[in-house]
Amino acid sequence: MKKFAGILMVGMLLILGACGGDDQASGAGEKETVTIGYFPNLNHAPAMVAKQKEMYKDHLGDNVNVEYKTFPNGSTFMKALASGDIEGGLVGPGPAMNSFISGVDVQIIGASSTGGTVIVSRDGSGIKSWKDIKGKTFISPRVGCTHDVQFETYMKNKGITSDRIGGSMKHVTGEPARYKSMFEKGDVDVATAPEPWASVMEKKIDANVVIPTSDVSFGETLPAAVFVTSSKMAENNSERTQKLIDAHKEAVKYINQNPDEAIDITINGIADITGQTLDKSVIENAWKRTNFTYKVNENVIQQFGNSSHNLEFLKEKPDFTGFVNKSFIQ
Incomplete structure (x- = not known):
């Protein structure tokens, strides 16, 4: 009886081992995909640098396939976020605010730059x-x-x-x-x-x-681009969200430490999307008007929203409670 039980146990282990092997093989061929969105603008340079240097891939790991999607404006970006076509990325604060007020599930979890x-x-x-x-x-x-x-x-x-x-x-x-x-x-x-x-x-x-940038309203204080995701993503998959923002932070730091190379990457990134290869002197001039940072000032976000209301872009004065989530950039 003991001999039979032993044979049965060995058989079960072999079956389980075989099942485990099949799952691993299947899992290896079915990577989960994370899609990052951005625009062909200088303020979105961190996304281009992160793409070129494979920073998102490094932080998310080998089991995640990273893809990128570019947009002509904030409206189409926000529709893609709302529909789940992208998990997050860079967009102007204006479209993100308008979407938040309209009930779209979106949170700012970092900035990209100011000025520009x-x-x-x-x-x-x-x-x-x-x-x-x-x-x-x-x-x-x-x-x-x-x-x-x-x-x-x-x-x-x-x-x-x-x-x-x-x-x-x-x-x-x-x-x-x-x-x-x-x-x-x-x-x-x-x-x-x-x-x-x-x-x-x-x-x-x-x-x-x-x-000039220094004079236009909110020119040097408002994030020209923000990193957004859904609150659902931030709450239910906080580990992955942290990896996304860590990769973004690495890209911002890289830009500030290696401006010459970052400029070359941005030139190539814009050319790939728009078909226009910009002179380096043009980008260097634009670079002087831009400050790359991942830190967000929520007070400026509120002031900008109030101004949107005063200009009648918004019917009601906005309440941005819960819109900015700084827990991932601390």
Whole structure:
């Protein structure tokens, strides 16, 4: 009887061992995928550096397949986050705020950079200062996006508003990579330009800097891009979320320690997405207007939201309780 029991036990162990071997083989061939989103803008350089240096892959481990998806604007990015097409990534604070207020499950868990928004005018438009913008046409990536709010806040403080709220400025939208051609055609007079596109227009078509980064509203304090994910991801998969933000932090630190190489990576990253290879001198000029940091100031986020409400982009004054989660960047 004991002999039979021993044979039975050995048989069970062999079966279990075989099952375990099959599971491991199956698991090895079925990696889980994490998708990171970002834009072809200078403020999103940490994503390009992390991609090039495989930082997300290093932090997430061999059992995770890392993919990247790029977006032309914050609206499409936020739709992808809400639908689960991406797990997180970099987006402007404006679209993230609007989505949070609308009930979308999104949390800011880190910043990417500050600065980098420049207001430029078309050569020949006659616009040399903010006083000349009244009655002119300006362009931003989207209505109510980060750069739009920064510009319209500045102009409203000067007593000039857009036609959207009964003012004289005409507002159109378009991708920043197309700003240069729209200036050349004379379709628009002023651009709320995220870097490096402001520097591109300065160098290539003699665009004039009307409002520098240091002067435009929230120019040096508001995160120009933030790292976001869903609160569901942050709460239910905190270990993976921490690995994502650790990789992002590593990329930000790398940029600050190796600016020359980071500039080259950014040039190549933008070229891969837009087909435009930018001069290094252009990126170097844009780099001076950008401060790369992963730290978030939630007070500035609230101030920016209040300004969005004052400009009537938001119907109600926003409450950002629970929007910024700093636990992963401590």
